[in-house]
Amino acid sequence: MAFHPLHDRILLRRIEAEEKTAGGIIIPDTAKEKPQEGEVIAVGPGGRDESGKLVPLDVKPGDRVLFGKWSGNEVILDGKELLIMKESDVMGIVDAPVKGKKGT
Template sequence: MKFRPLHDRVVVKRVDAEATSKGGIIIPDNAKEKPSQGEIVAVGPGGRDEAGRLTEIDLKVGDRVLFGKWSGTEVRIDGQDLLIMKESDIMGVLEVSESKKKAA
């Protein structure tokens, strides 16, 4: 099934948090918080301004983003847990530095 969000909405897949802390301590599943990072899976066409003109969304599929803890609506599509949220609920896009790209 393919899902296309409407207006200024985006579909986000949560990115799992690290299982260990920076100090090497293993964090159990019941102590982990829901991650507030995700990857954009689908993007709507954009919203409309007062004049009725389409304003495009600044996000694109594949962007890694930060969003609020309680942002969006959780849905399950084809066995995947996804979030549908407005573009305004997203706080920013995470940029991967060149050094990390080369290391990966």
């Protein structure tokens, strides 16, 4: 993919939630909410502080993160639905590894 986020922005893809509850009930598509968990695909170089010094981002490609329900802007790149958001919209990094392939 030929896309590189600028400044303190990150590109990520949503990680789809399980289709069953812990009790085994299957959740229909119409009742599902958009996932608030994603895998970081690419990150910008970072923001600048008051003195103009570059401050690198805390997230890196491959990190699994949680973000707000209405965070980011949805885009389609190479036929894939992705999100672009500022690092400040990320609430935290999940320590569990992402299942499936890395670095789409």
